[in-house]
Amino acid sequence: MTKVAVLGASGQIGQPLSLLLKSSRLVTELRLYDIVHAVGVATDLNHIDTPAKVSGYLPEDNGLEKALTGAELVIIPAGIARKPGMTRDDLFKTNATVIADLLSGVAKFCPTAFVAIITNPVNSTVPIAVEVLKNAGVFNPRKVFGVTTLDVVRASTFVAHTLGEEDPQKFKVPVVGGHSGATILPLFSQSQPPVELTKEQLDAITYRVQFGGDEIVKSKAGAGSATTCMAYAGFRFAQAIIKASKGETGIVEPAYVYLPGVPNGEQIAKTLDVEYFAVPIEFGTEGAVKAFPVGKLSAYEQDLLKTAVRELKGNIAKGEAHVRGGS
Numbered sequence: 001m002t003k004v005a006v007l008g009a010s011g012q013i014g015q016p017l018s019l020l021l022k023s024s025r026l027v028t029e030l031r032l033y034d035i036v037h038a039v040g041v042a043t044d045l046n047h048i049d050t051p052a053k054v055s056g057y058l059p060e061d062n063g064l065e066k067a068l069t070g071a072e073l074v075i076i077p078a079g080i081a082r083k084p085g086m087t088r089d090d091l092f093k094t095n096a097t098v099i100a101d102l103l104s105g106v107a108k109f110c111p112t113a114f115v116a117i118i119t120n121p122v123n124s125t126v127p128i129a130v131e132v133l134k135n136a137g138v139f140n141p142r143k144v145f146g147v148t149t150l151d152v153v154r155a156s157t158f159v160a161h162t163l164g165e166e167d168p169q170k171f172k173v174p175v176v177g178g179h180s181g182a183t184i185l186p187l188f189s190q191s192q193p194p195v196e197l198t199k200e201q202l203d204a205i206t207y208r209v210q211f212g213g214d215e216i217v218k219s220k221a222g223a224g225s226a227t228t229c230m231a232y233a234g235f236r237f238a239q240a241i242i243k244a245s246k247g248e249t250g251i252v253e254p255a256y257v258y259l260p261g262v263p264n265g266e267q268i269a270k271t272l273d274v275e276y277f278a279v280p281i282e283f284g285t286e287g288a289v290k291a292f293p294v295g296k297l298s299a300y301e302q303d304l305l306k307t308a309v310r311e312l313k314g315n316i317a318k319g320e321a322h323v324r325g326g327s
């Protein structure tokens with residue numbers, strides 16, 4: 001797979017993410033779509049001496065159709081971002097419509113593409129995407145993902161900082177659930193290598209992973225939310241999909257998915273009593289080949305899981321209702 005479309009490519013995530021994709025030799029064609037500036041962003045990136053050919057499209061002259069036709073992976077950071085005092089759910093009103101419109105385009109112009117959704121609130125935008133694809137009769141649950149990679153990137157970073165370790169990438173910490181506040185569930189009890197944390201450290205680090213987004217929103221003081229770290233995480237996720245689609249095996253990244261449609265996922269959904277959940281996913285040439293269960297949780301994590309599932313169910317229902325006509 002080599003043809004990648006970025007929708008929302010002129011934004012604060014879209015631009016650095018497109019830079020990373022253009023820098024990669026895994027990508028041969030990069031289509032940038034946005035309601036503003038996409039042509040200029042593409043011209044700028046085309047001066048970089050890598051093979052990927054970049055083209056930019058605006059809504060006029062069937063830009064979305066041109067950006068999507070033939071695309072094999074569609075990455076979506078389109079929509080508005082948080083300002084201080086906002087929750088991710090406050091973005092719903094605007095971003096629900098953005099995602100529904102863009103997914104109608106995906107259904108029409110590249111129905112078999114992989115879709116990676118960055119746009120918040122991910123807990124609800126993914127169910128919206130799924131409902132739109134289902135209505136069009138082209139939903140493949142193995143190819144539609146909410147991007148939660150930033151949560152595992154944060155868990156590795158924060159545990160290394162807490163323990164005074166130099167290399168965060170040494171720590172692999174599963175993060176499951178959703179992508180907002182209490183729905184984000186880092187599983188430090190399953191860290192590899194195992195880590196010993198005091199109760200104070202565990203409380204602090206769990207909170208920091210759950211509310212890491214707020215830390216950046218506050219620090220940027222009105223200028224936006226996570227962007228460059230998200231571009232890094234989004235590129236890591238894109239690379240996983242592309243490499244697996246080219247036949248590389250053993251690639252596992254977390255993603256927020258419609259569990260009943262993913263191999264091994266139906267049982268996980270039944271056990272958790274929720275249909276959408278981020279779990280580690282093994283990728284293959286045709287998308288998700290296996291969802292991994294959440295595994296053995298500590299008593300601390302079991303408590304957090306209950307809250308996460310409760311909150312998540314509301315977010316999912318809200319997304320589904322948006323398309324089914326209930327909101």
Ligand code: NAD
Pocket residue numbers: 007008009010011012013014033034035036077078079080081082091095098101102117118119120121122147148149150151179224225226227230
């Ligand atoms: P931004 O405002 O800088 O960029 C968004 C871009 O989307 C803009 O260029 C805008 O013109 C474009 N856009 C808006 N409506 C569009 C449409 N209908 N079609 C195409 N493009 C459209 O915002 P950002 O900082 O890049 O954040 C983008 C989204 O990513 C936000 O919803 C944010 O909350 C989310 N986000 C998610 C994660 C995650 O972990 N999943 C992390 C960080 C940010």
Ligand code: LMR
Pocket residue numbers: 081082088120150179212213214216217225226
């Ligand atoms: C994040 O986790 O940083 C993103 O979801 C952006 C946000 O609004 O917090």
